[in-house]
Amino acid sequence: MRKHLLTILALGFVGAMAFAATGPDTYVHMTYGEVDSLDPAQAYDTASGAILENIYETLYTYKGQSITEYEPVLATSYSISDDGKTYTFKLRHDVLFHSGNRMTCRDVEYSIKRLLVTNPGDSAGWFYAESLIGYDGVNAKDYFGGKATQADLDKYWNAIDNAVKCVDDYTVEFHLIKKDPSFFVKLMYTASSVLDSKYAIAHGEWSGTKKDWYDWAGKDLREGFLHNHDAGTGAYKLVKWDGKDVYAERFIGYWDYAHKPQMKNIIIKVVDEQATRIQALKAGDADRITVNDRATLETQIRGMANAKVLESDKWLGAAASAVFFNQKISAKDNPLIGSGKLDGNGIPADFFTDVNVRKAFAYSFDQDAIIKDLYMGKAVPLTMALPPSFLGYDPNIPIYNLDMDKAEEYFKKALGGKLWDTGFTMTIAYNSGNTTRKAVAEILKQNIEALNPKFKINVKAMPWPQFLAAYKNSQLPALVLGWGADYADPDNFIYVYYHSNGYFAKKIGYHNPKMDKLIEEARSITDPKKRAALYSKIGYLAHDDVPVLPLPRPTGWMVLAKNVYTLHAPAGMDVYNNPMRSGSFLWKDIIKK
Amino acid sequence: MTTFIVRRLLQLPIVLLAISLLIFGMMQFLTPEQRAAAFVKTEQQAQHLDQVIRQYNLDKGFWVQYGSWLKEVLHGNLGFSKQSHEPVLTTIAKRLPVSTELALYMFFPTLAFGIWMGTMAAIHRDKLIDHIVRLFAIAGWSLPTFVLAIWLLAVLYGYLHCCGIGRADDKYMVMFAQGTLKTYTGMITVDGLLNGRFDVFLSGLKHLVLPVITYTVVASAQIMRVLRSSMLDVLNSDYVRTARAKGLPERVVNLKHARRNAIIPVVTIAGLMIAFMLEGVFFIEIIFNIPGIGQWSIPSAQNLDFPAVIGVALLTGVSVSLANLAVDILYGMIDPRISFQ
Numbered sequence: 001m002r003k004h005l006l007t008i009l010a011l012g013f014v015g016a017m018a019f020a021a022t023g024p025d026t027y028v029h030m031t032y033g034e035v036d037s038l039d040p041a042q043a044y045d046t047a048s049g050a051i052l053e054n055i056y057e058t059l060y061t062y063k064g065q066s067i068t069e070y071e072p073v074l075a076t077s078y079s080i081s082d083d084g085k086t087y088t089f090k091l092r093h094d095v096l097f098h099s100g101n102r103m104t105c106r107d108v109e110y111s112i113k114r115l116l117v118t119n120p121g122d123s124a125g126w127f128y129a130e131s132l133i134g135y136d137g138v139n140a141k142d143y144f145g146g147k148a149t150q151a152d153l154d155k156y157w158n159a160i161d162n163a164v165k166c167v168d169d170y171t172v173e174f175h176l177i178k179k180d181p182s183f184f185v186k187l188m189y190t191a192s193s194v195l196d197s198k199y200a201i202a203h204g205e206w207s208g209t210k211k212d213w214y215d216w217a218g219k220d221l222r223e224g225f226l227h228n229h230d231a232g233t234g235a236y237k238l239v240k241w242d243g244k245d246v247y248a249e250r251f252i253g254y255w256d257y258a259h260k261p262q263m264k265n266i267i268i269k270v271v272d273e274q275a276t277r278i279q280a281l282k283a284g285d286a287d288r289i290t291v292n293d294r295a296t297l298e299t300q301i302r303g304m305a306n307a308k309v310l311e312s313d314k315w316l317g318a319a320a321s322a323v324f325f326n327q328k329i330s331a332k333d334n335p336l337i338g339s340g341k342l343d344g345n346g347i348p349a350d351f352f353t354d355v356n357v358r359k360a361f362a363y364s365f366d367q368d369a370i371i372k373d374l375y376m377g378k379a380v381p382l383t384m385a386l387p388p389s390f391l392g393y394d395p396n397i398p399i400y401n402l403d404m405d406k407a408e409e410y411f412k413k414a415l416g417g418k419l420w421d422t423g424f425t426m427t428i429a430y431n432s433g434n435t436t437r438k439a440v441a442e443i444l445k446q447n448i449e450a451l452n453p454k455f456k457i458n459v460k461a462m463p464w465p466q467f468l469a470a471y472k473n474s475q476l477p478a479l480v481l482g483w484g485a486d487y488a489d490p491d492n493f494i495y496v497y498y499h500s501n502g503y504f505a506k507k508i509g510y511h512n513p514k515m516d517k518l519i520e521e522a523r524s525i526t527d528p529k530k531r532a533a534l535y536s537k538i539g540y541l542a543h544d545d546v547p548v549l550p551l552p553r554p555t556g557w558m559v560l561a562k563n564v565y566t567l568h569a570p571a572g573m574d575v576y577n578n579p580m581r582s583g584s585f586l587w588k589d590i591i592k593k
Numbered sequence: 594m595t596t597f598i599v600r601r602l603l604q605l606p607i608v609l610l611a612i613s614l615l616i617f618g619m620m621q622f623l624t625p626e627q628r629a630a631a632f633v634k635t636e637q638q639a640q641h642l643d644q645v646i647r648q649y650n651l652d653k654g655f656w657v658q659y660g661s662w663l664k665e666v667l668h669g670n671l672g673f674s675k676q677s678h679e680p681v682l683t684t685i686a687k688r689l690p691v692s693t694e695l696a697l698y699m700f701f702p703t704l705a706f707g708i709w710m711g712t713m714a715a716i717h718r719d720k721l722i723d724h725i726v727r728l729f730a731i732a733g734w735s736l737p738t739f740v741l742a743i744w745l746l747a748v749l750y751g752y753l754h755c756c757g758i759g760r761a762d763d764k765y766m767v768m769f770a771q772g773t774l775k776t777y778t779g780m781i782t783v784d785g786l787l788n789g790r791f792d793v794f795l796s797g798l799k800h801l802v803l804p805v806i807t808y809t810v811v812a813s814a815q816i817m818r819v820l821r822s823s824m825l826d827v828l829n830s831d832y833v834r835t836a837r838a839k840g841l842p843e844r845v846v847n848l849k850h851a852r853r854n855a856i857i858p859v860v861t862i863a864g865l866m867i868a869f870m871l872e873g874v875f876f877i878e879i880i881f882n883i884p885g886i887g888q889w890s891i892p893s894a895q896n897l898d899f900p901a902v903i904g905v906a907l908l909t910g911v912s913v914s915l916a917n918l919a920v921d922i923l924y925g926m927i928d929p930r931i932s933f934q
Binding site for chain 2: 022023026028034035036037121122142218220222223227228239240242243244245247249265267269271272273275276278279280282283284285464465466468469472473
């Protein structure tokens with residue numbers, strides 16, 4: 001008996017050894033990071049975006065890998081009024097939702113109004129509200145803090161009601177409160193996806209009327225129906241999202257039936273452990289895997305028999321990060337600035353308001369070392385805090401790089417010449433596990449301490465919650481922050497980084513009236529050439545002012561099974577990679593050869 | 594015996610209340626910003642940190658927060674887990690069967706193998722077989738779970754393409770997602786059989802091979818060591834000598850007289866082992882990508898996803914209490930001298 005048992009076991013083992021491969025019409029992407037929400041009005045992260053961009057659609061979208069060329073999707077054409085404040089879209093007539101309902105203007109109206117009504121604090125609603133209703137981009141509940149009069153609320157509701165109007169069943173109008181050159185591209189972000197209003201209302205979402213609008217203001221939509229149900233028109237419909245993996249299938253009633261996608265089933269699997277993803281690719285169970293770092297890519301993936309690594313020095317992503325010099329450090333209970341005085345044992349809270357200090361730090365920063373150590377040579381330095389593929393990026397602006405003589409010169413000039421004699425002590429903190437922040441802090445420490453024995457920089461690791469609290473309370477003297485594009489317009493970066501009211505600039509207390517004026521001018525005109533010229537000026541001014549020091553961008557890569565390609569790939573490439581797509585390409589364009 | 598069980602079950606709510614108070618108390622050492630970190634993943638979202646704190650009452654006092662939590666719990670609502678993006682109870686309902694299935698398949702081989710090794714080692718004390726078993730036990734015990742798991746993953750799965758990760762082949766997972774295959778219990782092998790699909794059952798088994806081997810190697814050592822030492826004691830006792838003297842076969846003496854009396858400590862350990870396995874074996878769930886409780890609870894704790902942490906703590910309280918109860922009942926069945934008065 002025992003002998004037989006062994007034979008059976010051995011046979012079972014061999015049987016289980018058959019080479020696994022995903023089916024010819026199934027696409028499996030193993031990645032990390034769970035989807036946050038499948039409600040377009042709530043989701044504001046890449047993992048969710050990568051699903052939403054396939055099951056929902058917007059009026060227009062980016063064409064192939066371009067971020068400056070667009071194509072109509074649910075619309076057929078559009079026009080802008082002469083004053084730049086009214087956008088009119090003609091809608092496609094033959095679009096079915098996954099429920100079978102037909103799309104009309106009411107659905108577009110409902111979707112955008114719902115975005116403005118709910119606008120939860122951790123969503124992307126703010127940049128639509130800024131264009132369409134004002135109110136600082138904040139939902140009614142948070143704007144009034146619960147102290148609103150009926151008149152206030154009526155006014156707020158009227159603003160929403162006037163923002164979107166249906167001219168007829170297939171014509172929609174958007175009324176902006178002021179000219180906004182980025183409004184058109186804002187409408188390509190997944191938050192403005194068109195929802196099936198009948199289906200949503202029937203399942204307990206906002207009624208679409210004034211009656212219950214205030215109940216929905218600022219609501220956490222993760223507890224609503226659309227959080228895990230699909231009311232879209234996309235080429236794929238959601239089969240199931242169990243809080244982790246996402247299953248989707250080709251939608252038979254898709255309006256663009258002439259272009260039937262090759263993949264029938266899509267599985268997006270959350271596999272947090274990288275080693276597991278790599279082995280799954282090797283075993284043929286994955287068509288694409290997410291690889292976190294270049295070192296792993298070079299040592300473990302390259303040369304794998306059934307996998308390919310695709311990369312390009314143009315794949316820089318739609319993001320920019322920079323070292324921030326905090327000009328208004330909070331001195332309250334702040335161990336990071338030591339004594340809080342210019343006595344060698346700390347730094348004063350206004351340390352970085354002196355441009356000489358900022359320049360001295362910038363010249364102490366070794367960009368080449370970062371590129372070499374952190375990215376194994378595969379990165380491109382940035383001249384300004386804007387992705388190079390965006391309108392207005394000027395590659396001719398000089399870049400700060402390590403120059404010990406200049407660093408010394410500016411340190412000697414700093415704080416009225418006193419800094420060089422007294423010296424200083426400060427702590428640069430980073431959240432544990434963040435290798436970029438750690439490397440930046442260590443490079444600054446190494447170079448600055450080498451200049452003068454009285455200069456002391458401590459590098460400290462903090463867990464994320466503690467780091468976030470220090471960040472929120474403005475305790476960090478210098479730190480690395482990054483911004484990912486919400487929409488493909490330079491204003492999305494420039495305003496945030498350099499305008500005194502922009503999120504980052506405000507946070508670090510950077511204020512230059514000349515800069516503000518340039519930025520405001522650039523966001524009020526539509527002519528791309530004139531805007532580009534203005535952004536170049538802004539770039540030069542930012543170089544002189546150094547409120548932040550842009551960091552090099554690593555070039556991107558993709559790891560796919562050998563037989564995976566996409567349609568619309570540029571010549572010489574197997575796939576296209578659009579930086580505004582969370583998943584780089586759309587599922588409907590995937591082909592297996 | 595019934596009174597005993599009822600009395601023990603009545604203690605359970607008190608234990609749970611104490612656990613929740615303890616964890617709530619510990620949370621008070623954190624600032625509202627730190628607690629809000631669970632809701633904020635990027636600097637982009639951090640711009641609305643104040644709103645988040647207000648929305649979730651993170652700046653209120655201990656009793657206000659505990660009171661509102663307790664009120665919700667009494668209405669059967671354990672709160673919303675930011676980590677799993679759904680209510681805590683839904684997540685537990687979804688993940689507990691997965692961890693349970695995994696636990697059951699890992700538990701019995703581990704127990705059987707541990708008992709077999711322990712018996713062999715004790716009977717053949719200081720012989721070659723004892724040395725081999727003890728060496729294996731030391732190696733298994735000192736080998737970190739994740740190291741062994743990654744080795745097995747790379748060799749058996751990545752290189753030999755055998756077994757599999759996850760819970761079943763993708764084609765079956767798609768069918769479960771679509772509803773072509775019905776989900777009854779949430780355990781793949783059981784649901785496979787209930788759907789009348791033996792192939793699904795086999796696929797489920799195939800995907801359990803790697804976790805079971807890993808766990809058996811790592812955890813059976815503990816059982817083996819406990820059984821070996823307690824059995825060595827028993828083998829030297831008078832009644833065993835008497836049994837031998839009256840001419841009973843060696844096999845009966847060893848297994849019936851000696852092992853049955855030596856097994857009490859093993860029951861104690863095994864009870865706790867399964868109780869903790871129900872909370873998910875983190876490394877195994879992470880490396881073999883099995884969506885059980887551990888894969889959710891550990892990241893939740895790291896990210897201070899408070900409702901999830903307290904939910905898992907309460908679940909642990911329940912399963913440890915129940916396991917202890919089961920162990921006590923088993924004592925009585927193994928050793929009739931133990932009474933429940």
